[in-house]
Amino acid sequence: MSDPVYDSIATEYKTSKLIPFRKYIEAHTLMNLVGDLEGKSILDLACGEGIYARKFKLHGAREVTGVDLSSGMIELAWEEELIKSTGCHFVVGDARNLRVQKQFDLITGIYLLNYAQSREELVQFCKTIVHHLKPGGRFLGINDNPFNSPERYSSYEKYGFIKESPRNRQEGDYIRYTMYNPDRSFCSFDNYYLSPETYEEVFAETGLRYFSWHLPEVSPDQSSNPHWDHFMEYPPIIGMSAAV
Ligand SMILES: C[S@@+](CC[C@H](N)C(=O)[O-])C[C@H]1O[C@@H](n2cnc3c(N)ncnc32)[C@H](O)[C@@H]1O
16 A cells, blocks of 8 residues: 555655645644644644654644655665654555544644545545544544635745646546745645535534634745735635534
């Protein structure tokens, strides 16, 4: 089991975390959503090379398990753990059918659900989340923004990436991201479009309650920087939360 796309771009994807929007918007929005992590057990689905799993542990989480389909990404996560141990645990697994004998206070999916290519796959992801949440546990995600009009997809170049999709984007269509890294390396990968209504219906029918979308936020030290205005007006990514 592995993900050939992410295996082949693992290093470039990791480098894309140096693009400024990752820090000033993505990480800021996510850390605001997760709130106080002291003593929490966390399952980070689609953890990639573990950037957020490590951050959660360093912010007080009691235990963090990261799961990713790509063995290349998980290798990078363990490499980083060997350099500077945080106590996170990383494992290769498919979030569509993962079942471990454990439940968690918090499950995160930072660009997980946008890999569902159909309503059925989204159901699989959501069932995995529900299965592994303790009663009262929360799910938090960062996702490709399904409200983002394809007309805007090419307009994010100044933020270090572009999005592309077929004309007349339909349910299940690819959304190709190309990230242009500060060191001039780049990588492309596909997310998939499902409508906001599909997300909302599938969350409700799988037992993920109190579902909310969360617009991204820019960190306070950048809030008066007009550079981010277009990003904030037409957010290409979005946060989401739910609970059982
Ligand atoms: C855009 S990356 C995000 C990684 C990490 N969350 C981050 O923010 O850096 C998406 C990740 O989702 C993983 N992925 C895709 N489908 C998956 C699945 N079915 N189960 C687990 N991981 C999956 C990919 O291997 C990739 O590492």
